[in-house]
Amino acid sequence: MNRTMTIAEMTLRETVRRRGVLVLLLVLPLAFYLGRRGDHLGQSIRFVCLGLAWVLSAAALFVGSAARSLEPRLRLSGYATHQLFLGRLLALWTLGLALSTPYFLLIRFDQHDVRYGAIAVIMLLGVLVAPLLGLALSALLPRDLEGMLVLMTVVGLQMILDPAGNAARLLPFWFSREIGTYAIDHTSVGYLDRGLLHGAVTAGLLLVLVAVGFGVRLRRRPHVKIVGGLS
Amino acid sequence: MRHEIWLAALTDELRRHGIGPDLAAHVVAEAAGHLRDSGEAPLRAFGPPSAYAAAVADSVGPLAVSSAVGPVRLRAVDIRKRYGRRTVLSGVSLTLHAGQVAAVVGANGSGKSTFLRICAGLAGADGGHVELHGTVGYCPQAGGTADFLLADEHFALIGAGRGLPRAAAQREGAGRAAALDWVPGDAQARHLSGGTRQKLNLVLAGLGDPDVLLLDEPYQGFDRGTYLDFWHEVWRWRDAGRAVVVVTHLLNQLDRVDVVLDLSAGSTGVAA
Amino acid sequence: MLDLCVLGLLARGDSYGYELAQSLQSAGLGTIQGGTLYPVLLRLQRSGLVTVYWREGGGGPARKYYTISAAGLAVVRDAASQWAAFAGGVGAILQERTAR
Numbered sequence: 001m002n003r004t005m006t007i008a009e010m011t012l013r014e015t016v017r018r019r020g021v022l023v024l025l026l027v028l029p030l031a032f033y034l035g036r037r038g039d040h041l042g043q044s045i046r047f048v049c050l051g052l053a054w055v056l057s058a059a060a061l062f063v064g065s066a067a068r069s070l071e072p073r074l075r076l077s078g079y080a081t082h083q084l085f086l087g088r089l090l091a092l093w094t095l096g097l098a099l100s101t102p103y104f105l106l107i108r109f110d111q112h113d114v115r116y117g118a119i120a121v122i123m124l125l126g127v128l129v130a131p132l133l134g135l136a137l138s139a140l141l142p143r144d145l146e147g148m149l150v151l152m153t154v155v156g157l158q159m160i161l162d163p164a165g166n167a168a169r170l171l172p173f174w175f176s177r178e179i180g181t182y183a184i185d186h187t188s189v190g191y192l193d194r195g196l197l198h199g200a201v202t203a204g205l206l207l208v209l210v211a212v213g214f215g216v217r218l219r220r221r222p223h224v225k226i227v228g229g230l231s
Numbered sequence: 232m233r234h235e236i237w238l239a240a241l242t243d244e245l246r247r248h249g250i251g252p253d254l255a256a257h258v259v260a261e262a263a264g265h266l267r268d269s270g271e272a273p274l275r276a277f278g279p280p281s282a283y284a285a286a287v288a289d290s291v292g293p294l295a296v297s298s299a300v301g302p303v304r305l306r307a308v309d310i311r312k313r314y315g316r317r318t319v320l321s322g323v324s325l326t327l328h329a330g331q332v333a334a335v336v337g338a339n340g341s342g343k344s345t346f347l348r349i350c351a352g353l354a355g356a357d358g359g360h361v362e363l364h365g366t367v368g369y370c371p372q373a374g375g376t377a378d379f380l381l382a383d384e385h386f387a388l389i390g391a392g393r394g395l396p397r398a399a400a401q402r403e404g405a406g407r408a409a410a411l412d413w414v415p416g417d418a419q420a421r422h423l424s425g426g427t428r429q430k431l432n433l434v435l436a437g438l439g440d441p442d443v444l445l446l447d448e449p450y451q452g453f454d455r456g457t458y459l460d461f462w463h464e465v466w467r468w469r470d471a472g473r474a475v476v477v478v479t480h481l482l483n484q485l486d487r488v489d490v491v492l493d494l495s496a497g498s499t500g501v502a503a
Numbered sequence: 504m505l506d507l508c509v510l511g512l513l514a515r516g517d518s519y520g521y522e523l524a525q526s527l528q529s530a531g532l533g534t535i536q537g538g539t540l541y542p543v544l545l546r547l548q549r550s551g552l553v554t555v556y557w558r559e560g561g562g563g564p565a566r567k568y569y570t571i572s573a574a575g576l577a578v579v580r581d582a583a584s585q586w587a588a589f590a591g592g593v594g595a596i597l598q599e600r601t602a603r
Contacts, residue, residue, distance in 0.1 A: 265520050
């Protein structure tokens, strides 16, 4: 526990020191929000939620890549693989909550006639899923660039594809569109349920992906036998 | 007055050359007496402090090679590695006991770093196996630090992995840094010079006193004094019963290591 | 060579570094700098040919004195006889040459 918390703390310290990145993280969803605020209030909510999910995934991707060169050494120093990715996730989830809160307050006071509770649920699920997606990409792809291209494709498709189609359900943030419809257009509770289920399943799958990705990359090579040291 | 500066510098250099405090005090007192009697300038009578310390170190001979060899700490047997069709390591073996220092030498591209990474379990091998007895400290040639963290935070991070409380880890880190003539300050790792970052790297490798130290040319960017400090630290580890592997292309310390593993083409690549 | 000269001087009696340097100079060996002399003394000490002790100097701090050991005396005796033979040989050749 202490080791996981230490990783979380150091990840937060590192991230907070990247001032420029923090400002961009905070401002980008605002641009998404203001971009559609004039013509379609509901659409601006959908966009800001996607924007948050996107910047959080990107932040996770970069946190994962930045830690790459250090992680083998941390493994050798006694950290277990799950402590490494859980620590990073804890830090990213904290960061996600901090970034999302001002946007929730903005919607709370700027928008009327929407289900605020459901919007909070979208944001919480986004905070849960986005860091998992970013970290999974950083674990599976060799470099930042490839990860970033995949992220842009995912978010681009998310905006283009008709949420009612089956293909859209394969995208990681489909729950955001579905619960968004429930919150903005006051549709039946079925939308909320489907969204919740989709978010939970996505989070579970991505967590498995992160664990496998980290586990393979930081595996103990079979030729090494350690006697009486760390496991 | 100028004598005192020279004598202080001599004291430092003697320490760097591995001269014990008693003998160093005698050498300094004798030099001071000579300067007083002769009234000569120290540079004229003795030359630069570093050169005189080196002459003294030569006269008292190499550090006694510890005869008490401990249990096996590292055993690499018949390690083979290919990159594509190029064979980098073909059946390399190395056995190292507690209280021994091994130097891995060879030309660029002869697989020195690869061999060390295989020993650490950071890279896979195409054949052979490695036995490690105890905990391992690894110092890469570059990287291995987090750009946005302070030195103290690095100590806490690696220390937590080794099960050290934070205060203890930071105290130990500061002590090991002082042995390399470095006082860690409030600078993030990305703002440190190349040599200083390597000092951080080296301190991290030794944190928590691992049983086996694997050091991959850790002295890149060190000045001459720090380079000597580094070897001094290596002898201290050896005297404390650690097993140390140093990848190096510099040959002038080879007479003071216990095992030399030469990976140059044509050599057998076996050391025991 | 310097090792032998230093040993020879110490065979006459105990001495300390600066005094030895002066004796070497007055014996016609030129100026021997401290940076050369003391490492020689350390080597002799390490190989057991001399032993050392510290003695309070006149008013000043303690000085390190060197005493030749039995092994050192043996080395000096050996060297002296070898040197005499060598010098005799060289002398004979040189004289022969000048006599022609």
